[in-house]
Amino acid sequence: MIVVFAGTSWDGVTGSDRLLSTELAAHTDVLWVDPPISAATPDRYRYGASRLGVAPQLRKLSSSLHRLTPRALPMHTRPYVKVSTAALLRSQARWALKQLGRRPAAVMACNLVDVLRGWEPGVTKVLYGTDDFVAGAALMGHDAERVAADERRQLANADLVVAISTVLADRWTSLGARRVALIPNGVQTSAYRDLAELSPAPEAAALRSPVAGVIGQFSDRTDLDLLAALADDGVSLLLVGPHDARWEPERFPQLVARPNVVWVGRQPFEKVPSFLRAVDVGVTPYKDTDFNRASFPLKTLEYLGAGKPAVSTDLPAVHWLNSPLIRVASTPKALVAAVREAAAESSEPALVAARREFAEQHSWASRARALAAELGLSRIP
Numbered sequence: 001m002i003v004v005f006a007g008t009s010w011d012g013v014t015g016s017d018r019l020l021s022t023e024l025a026a027h028t029d030v031l032w033v034d035p036p037i038s039a040a041t042p043d044r045y046r047y048g049a050s051r052l053g054v055a056p057q058l059r060k061l062s063s064s065l066h067r068l069t070p071r072a073l074p075m076h077t078r079p080y081v082k083v084s085t086a087a088l089l090r091s092q093a094r095w096a097l098k099q100l101g102r103r104p105a106a107v108m109a110c111n112l113v114d115v116l117r118g119w120e121p122g123v124t125k126v127l128y129g130t131d132d133f134v135a136g137a138a139l140m141g142h143d144a145e146r147v148a149a150d151e152r153r154q155l156a157n158a159d160l161v162v163a164i165s166t167v168l169a170d171r172w173t174s175l176g177a178r179r180v181a182l183i184p185n186g187v188q189t190s191a192y193r194d195l196a197e198l199s200p201a202p203e204a205a206a207l208r209s210p211v212a213g214v215i216g217q218f219s220d221r222t223d224l225d226l227l228a229a230l231a232d233d234g235v236s237l238l239l240v241g242p243h244d245a246r247w248e249p250e251r252f253p254q255l256v257a258r259p260n261v262v263w264v265g266r267q268p269f270e271k272v273p274s275f276l277r278a279v280d281v282g283v284t285p286y287k288d289t290d291f292n293r294a295s296f297p298l299k300t301l302e303y304l305g306a307g308k309p310a311v312s313t314d315l316p317a318v319h320w321l322n323s324p325l326i327r328v329a330s331t332p333k334a335l336v337a338a339v340r341e342a343a344a345e346s347s348e349p350a351l352v353a354a355r356r357e358f359a360e361q362h363s364w365a366s367r368a369r370a371l372a373a374e375l376g377l378s379r380i381p
Contacts, residue, residue, distance in 0.1 A: 001029040001102045002377065003093050007110040007130070009034045010067050014269035016130050016164065016185050016298065017110040023368035025064040028377040029102065032065065033093055036072035036085060056092040058099055068096045086114035106375050109158075112150040116157040124375055127158040129168050130185070132294035139220055139291060151175075160374060167294040167316050181374050184320065186364040187301035189356070191273055195306055200278035201271070203264050207236035210343035213279030213308075215272060215299045219244035221292055223313065224251055226285040229332030231258050235339055239263040240275045276306040280343040284312035288330065300326060305359035307352040309342035311335065321362070325355050 002024065006017045010032055021030050057069040070092040072085045093115075097104060108126040109115050112133055116125040133151050137144040152175065155161060161177040163169035169182045204211065212235050214227070228251075231237055242265060243252055256263035267275065276282065282303025286292040296317040303310040304325060312318050313330045329338040345351055372378060 001031055001097070001100070001104055002375070003031045003033060003097070003104050003107040005033045005089060005093070005107070005109045005111075005113065005115045006035065009069075010061075013266075017128065019186065019188055019364045020128075020367055020371065022065070023364045024371060024377075025062065026365070027368060027372035028105065029064045030066070031093065031096055031100070031102075031104075032061070032067045033089065033096075034067065034069045036070040036089060038072050038074045056095065058096050066096070066100060068093065082113070086117075089113065089115050090118055105377060108162075109154065112147065112154050114150075114153065114157075116154065125157055125159045126375070127154050127161045129161060129172065130164050130296075132168060132171065132291050135290040135294060162371065162374070164296040165294055165317055166320055171294070181370075183367050183370050183374075184317070184362070185296040185298050185301065186362050186367040187298070187305040187359050189305045189360050189363045191269075192276070192302075192306040192356075192359075195273055195277055198274050198277045201238075201264070201274040203262055204238050204275065204278035207238060207260065207262055207278070209236070210280045210340065210346075211236040211238055211278060212281045212283050212311075212339050212343075213238045213240065213276060213303075214283050214285060215275070215302060216241045216284075216297070217244065218242070218252065219247045221286055221289070221295075222247070223285045223287045224248050224255065226283075226313070226332055226335050228255060229336055230283075230339060231255060231261055233336045233340075234260065235336065235343075237261040238275060238279055240265075240267055240272065242266040272302070273306065276303065276308060279308060280346040281339050282306070282308045282310050283335070283339065284310065284315075285335070286313050286315060288313070296320075301359055301362055304355040307355050309346055309351070309355070311338045311342055323358055325351070325358055 004021050008015050021032055024030055056071055059067045061067050070089055072088050104123050106124040106126055107119055108128050110128045134144055134148050137147040155175055155177045161172050161180045162183050163180055164184050169180050173180050212230055218241055255261055284297050284300045293316055300310050300312050311327045314328050318326055318328055327338040327342055329335040
């Protein structure tokens with residue numbers, strides 16, 4: 001069994017930690033550990049966890065996947081409280097393992113919470129790094145020096161560091177990580193296999209072609225000038241995902257008020273295919289920042305998995321994918337031209353098939369196989 005200390009709740013935003021863990025369960029049993037909740041946690045962040053008592057909550061999701069929702073003290077993310085948070089997470093994970101009658105082969109941290117210490121010999125300790133934690137500190141409202149210290153401690157405790165991009169792999173190697181494996185983000189291709197049979201999301205019914213879609217969070221990572229340029233040129237925009245109220249508090253509402261722009265806010269992962277069914281082109285409009293350069297955007301592969309052409313700003317992840325199926329454009333004028341060019345060939349059967357085939361090579365199932373191989377985890381036939 002592998003214990004996954006997740007960065008998000010199982011019922012929260014479906015991110016790389018959940019997508020990878022779901023596929024990893026085909027190779028080994030998984031104990032998923034939610035971020036902890038406390039008596040002060042609002043109901044909207046409890047995702048069905050009980051308010052009663054202080055005991056952790058252990059639930060069976062499938063024959064090979066269990067979910068633990070641990071408890072912590074109020075204000076458990078504060079600097080001087082989070083020491084106790086890490087200890088409580090480790091002890092409650094051990095409690096859950098005892099309830100299941102299992103011993104861990106590996107434990108995996110999906111953030112910098114200090115959960116990799118104190119495990120018995122033979123347990124492989126893994127840091128799953130999906131972002132440049134230090135570059136993203138300001139974005140998350142955290143102190144960069146404190147985050148850098150947490151990063152050094154986590155790297156020192158990890159037997160294996162899994163990096164989702166070449167930028168992160170190089171960075172953590174330079175900081176002395178003992179063993180680094182490059183396992184980029186993937187795509188859940190099964191979600192898009194029946195896309196042609198789906199009805200397009202009704203929210204997009206009023207949009208005229210070409211429709212450019214953006215799936216994700218709208219925050220300081222996003223280049224609003226690029227989106228505005230598309231709308232100015234008459235391209236319809238379908239924006240799917242939450243908006244960080246601190247980012248462009250005046251310009252974003254002005255953009256989504258335009259008649260050729262529809263913003264549907266946060267949506268469950270299960271509804272994403274119906275929105276991609278409605279678009280002609282998928283766009284990854286990221287700014288050129290240290291944080292974005294270290295990222296591996298999920299959305300680019302999601303577009304290709306849905307058979308849609310992808311247009312992205314110039315990111316190392318795009319160069320690693322190295323595919324002519326992804327157009328690169330980083331200025332407003334170039335992006336508009338690339339989107340219109342891509343829209344003209346959006347439905348060509350040979351290209352739709354090529355995009356899907358390429359995405360299959362980068363599925364979450366393939367990423368889970370790579371991680372299972374790194375850890376030596378495999379079910380006995």
